[in-house]
Amino acid sequence: MTKYKVYHFDEKIERKGTASVKWDEVDRLYHAEGLLPMWVADMDFRVPDEVTDALKGRVDHGIYGYSARSESYLSAVQKWMRERHSWEIDKDWLCHSPGVVTALNLIVDGFTKPGDKVLIQPPVYPPFRKSVHNQGRELVTSALVYDNGKYTMNFTDLEQKMSDPSVKMMILCSPHNPVGRVWTKDELSRVAELSHKHHVLVISDEIHGDLVFNGKEHLPFANLSEEAANHSIICTAPSKTFNLAGLQISNIIIPNPSLRRIYLSQLQRFSLNEPNALGAAAAEAAYREGGDWLSQCLDYIKVNADYVADFLRNSIPELTMVPLEGTYLGWIDCRKLCLDKLQLQNLMLKKAKIAFNQGYTFGNEGEGFVRINLACPHSLIEQAMRQLHRAIQSLKN
Structure with missing residues (x-):
């Protein structure tokens, strides 16, 4: 029988002086x-504790050369997605990035060209806007609607914006930061329907996907349907879930092989192929035992x-x-x-x-x-x- 460990989140840990x-x-x-x-x-x-132990073990090895994501690492991510989100993913779909924000910039740069428009739904995480401006693309917004204490998508406005042939991409925040919505299957299916109808690639930032409350369920966008999987890129990471942002590792999940080739060429172009050795060790331990x-x-x-x-x-x-x-x-x-x-x-x-x-x-x-x-x-x-x-x-x- 596995012993159940109790964690004490009340502990105040001094972080000043740690370059935090x-x-x-x-x-x-x-x-x-x-x-x-x-x-x-x-x-x-x-x-x-299992993450700390994995890091200690890796440090004790004493060699930190160029690293790759091991089969063990990839299977740990697969297991997590299967057990936490009922999503069966192939190892081939898993692509590396130091972080989701890095991936967003690579994706906007690689999948759009000057003159193209990228759609976001404010109020939303500021790097969405920055990733569009950084690459010299045009920003289009479809604001969320706040009514009776709840935010919803304005699907009439969303379709109007998507119907512009210059809108090539939508960056979806799911769950949504900062408004805290966990989108329902109906809401996400409507986004998938509109994006397919108007040929808009959906980039779904799901970095908060493990952090849901009150009986809500996070649904990976690409797991809605084969159609959604073929027209989306899913950005995930252990950084928010387990507070590993400083170890710079994330998993960009791309079922469509044509989209995946373009993304991998972007990694190659900017020499971002190789993961941080300690980040990989920490992430694997977190996904297996966290x-x-x-x-x-x-x-x-x-x-x-x-x-x-x-x-x-x-x-x-x-x-x-x-x-x-x-x-x-x-x-x-x-x-x-x-x-x-x-x-x-x-x-x-x-x-x-x-x-x-x-x-x-x-x-x-x-x-x-x-x-x-x-x-x-x-x-x-x-x-x-x-x-x-x-x-x-x-x-x-």
Whole structure:
């Protein structure tokens, strides 16, 4: 019988002085001092013990030459997708990238040409927009609709935008960062139908696909149908799931061999073929043995999310957190404060002394919102709520 290990996510681990972007760079990046960092999607939790053990074993070997993804690594990813998402994938479909953002830039560059348009759905993760602009392509937006506390896709607008023959690609965020939606099968099937009808390649960023709550189920876009698989590229990574972003490894899943050849040529062109040896060791261990850790981590994050939602409802009714279905990032509606984006930013930085991600950085549709990172010890969540409450009270006074 396997012994069940209990993880303690309440532990506060000192991260200052470790070259942590989240903790060591926050004051410089936000041009303020003494900030509580509740921003970038980086957990403050220690990784599964099995990951640490795998890294120690690899370090003890003492040689870190050019590395490849082993058969064992590839089968671990297959197993994870099969057991967590009911998706059978071939090893040939699995392509490397140091990270999903890197892959997005490679894909926009390799699958579109100057003059082509790429569609996104704001408010959305800022690197989507940057990956389009970085390659000199034209950005097209189909904004999500926020009504009665829930975000949905505007399919009428989406089809209108896709019907433009210059729109060659859509970057889908699934689950959606920052609004926390886990798209349903009907919603994703509608996207697949429209993209096929209008010959739009779907790039589905599913980096948060393992992080779902409240009985929701993440559905890999390419697993909807053979048609969807042939017209999509799926971007995944262990970086959000297990907090391995610093080890720079992700898995870009491309069932269509023609699309895969183009992507692999991009990797070759920019000399990005080879994985980080430690990243591969950590990812394999996480996918093979990190399931219990993840289950406990999700339970802990849900407690944090519920606490924030309840605190706002009871103590700061002017603020509301959008119900969290996926990701560990809370999306807080501050519009009842009637502040413009810079006033809201100054309130959070100068009065609350908290570094949230400001909503306007996700597109104009995010103005009046802030994003909070919920993947941290509960004591930090409580501290953030106390500081936020004091700031709002000072605003009223």
